[in-house]
Amino acid sequence: MEQAKQALLKKKARLERELSSFATKDQQVQGDWDTTYPRIPEGGLEEAAGEVEEYSTKLHIEFSLEKQLKEVNEALNRIAKGQYGxxxxxxxxxxxxxxxxxxxxxxxxxxxxxx
Ligand SMILES: [Zn+2]
Incomplete structure (x- = not known):
């Protein structure tokens, strides 16, 4: 049990670090993260399209990381309640x-x- 808890905490720290590298934690909703929307550059549309594409990739990664983080947090809750495993x-x-x-x-x- 203790071993599982350590593994989960480690995973949680890693996921939060990855998320914080490109998203800001939503202060209103616990466990929710927002990917910073790119500013639309003054340069041509082409450049903007590239940024928007990058944004959608980031959103996709954010969604996946957020999901994993949620699962890890839920597992930690189950440990606290003695329902783990x-x-x-x-x-x-x-x-x-x-x-x-x-x-x-x-x-x-x-x-x-x-x-
Ligand atoms: Zn079953």
Missing amino acids: ICGNCGKNISQERLAVSPEARLCLDCAGKQ
Whole structure:
């Protein structure tokens, strides 16, 4: 359990660092991050298109990182509540092998496979 917690905290720190490299944390909504929208350059449209494209790539990454961060936070909550390692769907214990690979796993392998 302690090992899982350390792994989750480490992952959380890494995700937050990655997010903060291009997004600012939304102060109103906990756990929400905003990607900084590019200023539209005074130069030609071509340049603007490039920035907008970069923005949409960033949004995509932000979404993925945010999702992972949410899962990590939820797993930490489950540890706090003493519900860690129990499948959120069928209530069985999630195997140690699975938790070693993804400590934030919410479902056992059987249930995850059905989704
Ligand atoms: Zn299950």
